[in-house]
Amino acid sequence: MSDLRVAVLGVGMMGGFHVETLSRRVHGATVSVINDYDQAKAVAVAGSIGARTESDPLAAINADDVDAVVIASPGTAHEQQVLACLDRGIPVLCEKPLTVDPVSALEVVKAERRTGKQLVQLGFMRRFDPEYAAAKQLIDSGELGRVLLLHCVHRNMANGPHFDSAMMITDSVVHEVDVARFLLGEEIASVQVLKPTATSAAPEGVSDPMIVIFRTGSGVIVTVEIFVRAQIGYEVRTEVVGERGSTLFGLDQHGITKLSGPDGSGRWGGLVPPGFIERFAPAYQIELQHWVDAARTGGIDGPGAWDGYAAAAVCAAGVEAVRTGEVVPVTLGSIE
Ligand SMILES: NC(=O)c1ccc[n+]([C@@H]2O[C@H](COP(=O)([O-])OP(=O)(O)OC[C@H]3O[C@@H](n4cnc5c(N)ncnc54)[C@H](O)[C@@H]3O)[C@@H](O)[C@H]2O)c1
Known part of the structure; x- marks a missing residue:
């Protein structure tokens, strides 16, 4: 061919x-x-x-x-x-x-x-990242039992002043919307947004970080920390909590583990990738x-197209939730 x-x-x-x-x-x-x-x-x-x-x-x-x-x-x-x-x-x-x-x-x-x-x-x-794909398989195998909670963290090193609270939903949280729908296999029914004290790196009027809370149709709660001026690097991780177990992924241990600190103490961990290309190239x-x-x-x-539509509907509700502080329902249309 x-x-x-x-x-x-x-x-x-x-x-x-x-x-x-x-x-x-x-x-x-x-x-x-x-x-x-x-x-x-x-x-x-x-x-x-x-x-x-x-x-x-x-x-x-x-x-x-x-x-x-x-x-x-x-x-x-x-x-x-x-x-x-x-x-x-x-x-x-x-x-x-x-x-x-x-x-x-x-x-x-x-x-x-x-x-x-x-x-x-x-x-x-x-959906094609090996860790997300493995988590999906684990959830579908039933080993974790019924999933009750999903905790997502999405942090970027920095962003310009144009990247406002609405863009944080439509450009960044949109990926967590798809992750939640993909891992849980169901639609998101409502969105709420909490705004803690903003980082001093955020421009006037921009709520950074935010906690975004989704509730799915069956009652699973998804928490998303979105923080796009975290000044460290690109940190994206997810924890799935089920009735019989949990799985945490996205720790992304790039580089070597160094075991001899200057004061003789040990070190645990690795490098944080600077951006999404480095993290998600595979x-x-x-x-x-x-x-x-x-x-x-x-x-x-x-x-497919429906996934793009559902993400757009959840993000629109999310932008409304940023504005009002209310729990905003997500109503999906019909394709008939
Ligand atoms: N999946 C992901 O992780 C991911 C990451 C980053 C960006 N994106 C998406 O990719 C798209 C591009 O983002 P980007 O960061 O590369 O932006 P960018 O600004 O770097 O690139 C956009 C390019 O499109 C060109 N352009 C403008 N209008 C055009 C038109 N009508 N037709 C053809 N080209 C046009 C611009 O000249 C520019 O070169 C956006 O939709 C963005 O949301 C996805």
Whole structure:
């Protein structure tokens, strides 16, 4: 079977990394077309891998030398670009968010439904991270008993002043939304947000850190600490608490353990990775390999359009919860 010819739309931080991974570490795919709003950037990235550029994203999607598309443009462009892929009937890996609000996200779910195929995969790469995948298997095996609680921590080293409380929900907590839905296998029914004293590193009016609390349909409680100016590094970890056991993962012991401190005492632990690329590089590679393998036969293998819609609905409720301090219910629409 010949290689899947992929167009990548948006080659900033995420798209650039996907191009590199697809070209050098994934089998069965060739990046044939690069598109970016910034043509100079597109030319530079295309030149590094021998692809051509297309200045119009819709022309890239409809090009004869394109079998499938990776969308890594800003979220505001996703809706139009995903719908164009559905119109052409080709597989697409869309970075989160699916669209910028739940109403338009549900329209994309319906548009996909009309094609009669599953063509949209969402870039929730944590599902492919070996630790999350192992935790999912452990939960599904029943060894922990019924799951009662999930505790998630999401800390970044630093973020600019534009990264406000709403973005902390839509850009960061969105991953914990998908993790909770994936591990628990059920929908989130409500969201509440608690705002402790803010770090002095946060701009005026930004609540950093926050504790976000989800309650699922069956009554499982999920706590998420979101702290995007923690000044240490990228710390993402999760603990699942069941009736008969618990599992903790994401401690991420990069580097060596040093056992001789200057005062003769021991040391325990390792380095904290600086960013999400270092932490999740293997997950992105596995994600892309699964997607390429599935796209070569016309489908997807991972979170789909509904997962993108559900995440958008929970995030919208989360932003409302930040604003009001209330417990905000999540109401999911129907695709019929
Ligand atoms: N899954 C993850 O862990 C993860 C991590 C980071 C970002 N993302 C997502 O990836 C997407 C890109 O984020 P980023 O951090 O790479 O942003 P970025 O700003 O670094 O890159 C975006 C690129 O898209 C280009 N662009 C702008 N409008 C465009 C359009 N209409 N069509 C094509 N290209 C366009 C810009 O010139 C820029 O080069 C966002 O949706 C973001 O939420 C996902």
